[in-house]
Amino acid sequence: MEISHSFLVRIFVAAIAVGLGGCHSPTIVGEEPENIGDPTWPLKVPDGPVDFRKHVRPILIINCLECHNSKDAKENGGFNLETKKLAMTTGSKPPALVPGKPDESMLIDVLKLGVEHHKSMPPAPDKIWGVRMEILRKWIREGAPWPDNVRLVHPRKIKKW
Numbered sequence: 757m758e759i760s761h762s763f764l765v766r767i768f769v770a771a772i773a774v775g776l777g778g779c780h781s782p783t784i785v786g787e788e789p790e791n792i793g794d795p796t797w798p799l800k801v802p803d804g805p806v807d808f809r810k811h812v813r814p815i816l817i818i819n820c821l822e823c824h825n826s827k828d829a830k831e832n833g834g835f836n837l838e839t840k841k842l843a844m845t846t847g848s849k850p851p852a853l854v855p856g857k858p859d860e861s862m863l864i865d866v867l868k869l870g871v872e873h874h875k876s877m878p879p880a881p882d883k884i885w886g887v888r889m890e891i892l893r894k895w896i897r898e899g900a901p902w903p904d905n906v907r908l909v910h911p912r913k914i915k916k917w
């Protein structure tokens with residue numbers, strides 16, 4: 757049987773996930789989003805409910821996790837977006853994520869700022885908003901479902917191991 761390279765990468769990532777999980781419920785990190793290199797993804801906001809795994813997780817990983825992770829949050833407004841609990845308890849005025857209320861979520865406010873503002877997220881030149889921001893707004897309006905044991909990691913942070 758041939759074992760593919762990407763399969764081995766997934767096992768490796770899963771092993772790190774188990775290592776990071778500690779003794780609480782096992783943490784799921786999962787594989788890299790498939791759409792990671794596609795700046796036009798996604799073309800539209802889903803008609804039905806937003807799916808955290810399919811629609812939201814890739815956006816947060818691609819656009820936010822490089823800076824808003826446990827190691828680097830200190831230099832980035834103190835905001836840590838690795839887990840839902842951290843997203844709701846870190847930053848200058850927690851919660852930056854208010855499930856059900858996108859208009860009260862700083863996580864959305866900073867996306868609407870012009871690039872000249874120091875809190876404009878994601879910082880220039882990654883200003884590819886529109887559909888992605890609307891997906892995040894819809895997801896928060898729908899209650900921001902995000903399983904407690906799912907921890908997000910930027911792929912570049914994983915490869916440093």
Ligand code: HEC
Pocket residue numbers: 816819820821822823824831832833834835846847848849852862863866874875877878879
């Ligand atoms: C290149 C690094 C970088 C990326 C990528 C990035 N941020 Fe930030 N973020 C920062 C920095 C730096 C600050 C602090 C800005 C300031 O206060 O002047 C910040 C601040 C924030 C804050 C405010 C924290 C507070 O309480 O003041 C939120 C919320 C935030 N970012 C959300 C996001 C989201 C959501 C994304 C992805 C769409 C994102 N950021 C992508 C660097 C980044």
